Amino acid sequence: MSDFQIRREESESRGRYVTVVDGVEAELTFSKAGTGMIIADHTGVPREIGGRGVGLALAEAMIADARAAGIKVMPLCPFVNAQFKRHPDWSDLLP
Structure with missing residues (x-):
């Protein structure tokens, strides 16, 4: 893991992971499927x-977080999909 301070924000149907680096915000968003x-x-x-x-x-x-919660991750985002291909140890989280 990195040294970035990452927080998770979520509602009933959506969420995001967000960090601010040098005053600039970056995010990874997700939707909940059940x-x-x-x-x-x-x-x-x-x-x-x-x-x-x-x-x-x-x-x-x-x-x-997905591992801790025992949930699957569908990587529709091209970046996340590419990371799944680079990290075969994540494959257990694919639906």
Whole structure:
């Protein structure tokens, strides 16, 4: 895991992981699909903070929470989908 301070915000149907780096906000958003799955639908890391591993840190926070909660993750976001391909140890979380 990274040293970024990441917080999870959520409502009944949606949520996001968010961090602020050098005053710039980055997020990974998700939708809830029932009680057993979330759909990772968007990762936004502004260019000013790109290349520092911020997106991966957001994805890792989501993965850790999904594992702890025993839920699956559908990676519709292209970035999250690419991370699933790079991290075969995450495959147990795929629906």
